[in-house]
Amino acid sequence: MRKTIAGTAALTLLSGVSLQASIADWKTAATIGVTPAATYFIEDSGSAVSGAAPQSFSIGDFDGSRSFELIVNAGNAGVSSAVLGLTGVQALKFEQYDSTGMIGITNYGVADHISTAPSPLNEEAQLVFTSDGADTLLYVNGELAHTFTGVPLQLTGTVGLGAAMDDAGGAIGDRLDGHILGFTSYASVLTPEQIETHYQALIKDRKPVYLAAWQAAVGAGPVTPAQTLFQTVSGMAPALLNVGELDGPRTFEFITYAGDAAASGALMGRGGVQGLKFEQWNNSGTVGLTGFGVADYDSGIASPFLTVAQVAYVSDGANTDLYINGALQYTFEGAPLSLTGYQGLGAAGNITEAGGDIVFRDPLEGQVLRFASYDRALTEEEVTAHYTGFAADAGAGNFTAWQTAVAAASPTATRTEPAAGADGVTVDVGPLTGDRTFEFVVNSGISTANGTLLGGNAQALKYEQWNDTGMIGMTNYGVADYTSPAASPDSVDTHIVYSSDGTDTTLYVDGVLQHTFTAAPLTGAGLQGLATAAGLPVLGATYFDPLDGHILGFASYADALTPAALAAHYKALTEGSTAVPPSGGFQITAFSRDAATGAITLTWPSAAGETFSIKYGTGTADFTGTAVASVPASAGNST
Structure with missing residues (x-):
């Protein structure tokens, strides 16, 4: 039985961090200077294209040179996923078969070609495949990431967007675990300058989110969660999770990114009991709650589609309050939360007590990025505090101002999505030679024997030098461990910079020179482990000496930044000032x-x-x- 029951509406305030904010600027840039052969722009052309509802799409007729540019936000559910593909011919892979974690190209019946570029998971990313008819270049977020030598692009005419399919729109395979927010094709090779211009337009007004800060806020109390999941679960691959044995008041809190392709999508639920709906049945476009076999409760509050959002259901045992992005939105009167024990996450799960197969229903058309359950009703102040940590400054002061200051110094690489030592993350710091600078915003403990900020096969920058020294350091593997006199801050947001002139390396902490590693230049270039050291073969990586915490922001530069520039970056982080002197400009000679x-x-x-x-x-x-x-x-x- 389906029935809609009214409740009490509160303030509608969807002030979340929108990852679509810069799509309009990208759309403008993508059509200036070179005319696309075909375009798919969200809102102009329709909803975001997803692997759950891929489209048969005419990309244009090509012979020889061509380029395909996509704005993608996707996860890694499944063993292989395509952003664009024609069954029997070619597919451009967001993740190459078999769960490689790398972007690739497949020529069906011939070969799977794997790049050295990791799939940019769960972030709004620019992917560009451009071919001169002989080779294909792959760009990720404005940077050349890989060359597929001897592998030209072959796609032309009608192909699958969001999956591989035949030219009739059937034989769907390699579904994307996420969304394509924009697509353009060109009958020419895009230049590096054009690709970089498009990317800068994309990120012009982007506001980052800080999952690590949300995790810290959740764990800060005063109530300990009954259960947490600090990893991503997709509606394409729902999970079974024990939320705790709850009785009476309870709270379920989600960080999510999802679309609207399905008729109904559940964040969590159990068949025959209750489902927490990101979108209520039937294509309502609104958040809801379902008592299966009893009623559909519709809040009338718009679902925050294609936005990283905090959604919390808080029940006092009689009613349930709905919060979106820290603000009370609605009260489901007379509908308390009843979920306890094992539940489907990313869908509602039909679970039998006697075992057997679990059937998931109402899958979320997107991802649950993080989850926490509590055995009491959180207060409005607590829900808001969690959102503030996630959406504001990651507890790191004026983080957005710091990003502006960093951008002014022309970095070779940046990362503003937190990297946890426990996760194992690689970052391409750029093809550096000679002078270079590595800059970190970090919050870490010192409970392990040593912890790494950045490291590859030859060198590691140590937040804490081996063995339990409590000091920041640097290691040249097989040569020496260098220990500075600067203490490793314990669980405090800290600005750390290593800057090298090709001969020595200077260490700055919170904008102040702390130590010079004499005759120990920085050597890291290309792929490096971030928040961990990494042994890096061509494919895959072995992670070791992880950081006991998170790197909230990272930037690398192809020169030695001046002390004045580094001090200004720290000031931007702590005070919000973005007035930064040129990194290589005015100097007394x-x-x-x-x-x-x-x-x-x-x-x-x-x-x-x-x-x-x-x-x-x-x-x-x-x-x-x-x-x-x-x-x-x-x-x-x-x-």
């Missing part, structure tokens, strides 16, 4: 003093027409005097 007259001469590089004001002081506290109002720069030389 020579200084001299005439012993007879006391005249001081300063020299610095400058461009013709620039003017400079020189401030001075008689002490170190302030510089209030102006020596010269303006110094005109000579024609392209030194001033």
Whole structure:
């Protein structure tokens, strides 16, 4: 029986962190300078395309050069998944067969080609496959990630979008565990500059989310969760989870990202008992609660589709309150939560006490990214505090301002999604030679013998140097362990920078120079382990010496950032200031003093027409005097 029962509505405030915010800017950039052969833009063309509801789509007719650009947010359920594919011909794989964790290309009946680029899981990512008719280049988030030598793109005409399918729209396989938010095809090879421009447009207004901060908030109390799951569960591969033996008041809290392709999607539930609906039956577009065989309770509150959102159901044993992104949205009157013990997560599970197969129903068209259950009703203040940690600054001060400061210094690589030592994550720091800088925003404990910020086959940067030293360090494997006098902060948000001129390495903690590792330059380049050291063969990785915590933000640079730039980055993180001096710009290159007259001469590089004001002081506290109002720069030389 299906029946809709009214309740009491509260403030509707969907102030979540939207991952779609920059799609419009990307759409504009993707159509400037080169005309696409075909496009699929969310909202213009329809809903996001998902593996649950892939589309047969005409990408254009090609012969020779072509490029395919996709904006994707997907997980890794299943052994293989395609963003674009034609059965019997070719598929572009978000994850290559068999659960490799890497992007690839499949020429059906010929070969599976695996790249060295990891699938960018559960984040809004730009993928570009571009071919000159002989080879195919793969770009991930604006950066060249791999070359498929001797493997040209072959797709043309009508193909599957969100899965591989035949030209009639049948024989569907390799379904994507997620969504395609935008697609463009071109009858030419996109240039690296065009691809980078498209990516910068995509991330222009992106607001990051901080799952590690939510996890920390959940564990901070004052109530200990009955159960937590700090990993992703997809509606394409639902899980069975024991939420705890609950009786009376209880709370179920989710961080989720899901779409609207299904008629009904459950975050969690048990057949014959109750389902917590991300979207209530039948394509209602609203969040709900179902008592199976009793009633469908519809909140009338819009489901936060294609947005990383916090959804919490809080019951006092008589009614259930619905919170979205920290704000009370609705009260399901007379409908308390009744779920206890084993439940389906990512779907409702029909579970028999005597065992046997579990049948999942109402699968979520997306992912539950994180989950926690509690054996009491959380207060509104507690729910809001959890959301604030997840959506604001990861407990790391003005994190968004820090990102702006980092971007101004032209990094070779950045990561703002938290990396946990327990997870094993790789990051491509760029093809660095000579000077380089690695910058971290980190929160870690020191309960293990040692913990790594960044590490590969030859070198590791140690948050705590071996063996329980309690000090930050650096290791050159097979050569030496270098230990600084700087103590490893215990479970405190910390800004740490290693900067090298190719000869020595300087260590900065919270914007202040702490130590110089003499004759120990940084050598890390290309793929490295993040929040862990990694032994990195061509495919896969072996992780060791993990960090006892999380890296909340990371950036690498192809030069040695100046002390002033690093201090400004720290200031941005802690105070929100984004005024950052150029990393390689204004520098005094020579200084001299005439012993007879006391005249001081300063020299610095400058461009013709620039003017400079020189401030001075008689002490170190302030510089209030102006020596010269303006110094005109000579024609392209030194001033």
